[in-house]
Amino acid sequence: xxxxxxxxxxxxxxxxxxxxxxxxxxxxxxxxxxxxxxxxxxxxxxxxxxxxxxxxxxxxxxxxxxxxxxxxxxxxxxxxxxxxxxxxxxxxxxxxxxxxxxxxxxxxxxxxx
Numbered sequence: 799x800x801x802x803x804x805x806x807x808x809x810x811x812x813x814x815x816x817x818x819x820x821x822x823x824x825x826x827x828x829x830x831x832x833x834x835x836x837x838x839x840x841x842x843x844x845x846x847x848x849x850x851x852x853x854x855x856x857x858x859x860x861x862x863x864x865x866x867x868x869x870x871x872x873x874x875x876x877x878x879x880x881x882x883x884x885x886x887x888x889x890x891x892x893x894x895x896x897x898x899x900x901x902x903x904x905x906x907x908x909x910x911x
Contacts, residue, residue, distance in 0.1 A: 801817075803815070803817060805888055806887045808880050813883075813887065821900075822903055825902060833866070834863050834899045835896060836855045836858065836897050840890065840892065840893040840895060847885045847890065849878070849881055852877075859897060859899065868899055870899055881897075
């Protein structure tokens, strides 16, 4: 299952239920593709879930955001921490993490993201 009624996600600096997440229909990301994302795997190991090359993925996300002139207000370390919290809060081990940094309607990045 992709998500259920109890799935939590991190949006604009807060943990919310996935079913309550909303997006702007006039978002520059929706209309023109102005945004950046990553696809990151987590694997179940004897030591618990381990995110594959988390640092490299989030460094690339930062680089991509910079190239698109998008402000990403979280450090690589903060993004890694949030990703492990995401796994814990959703009781996930083998997972696909999909961080997305997107712009609002007027090409403004929300600094709370």
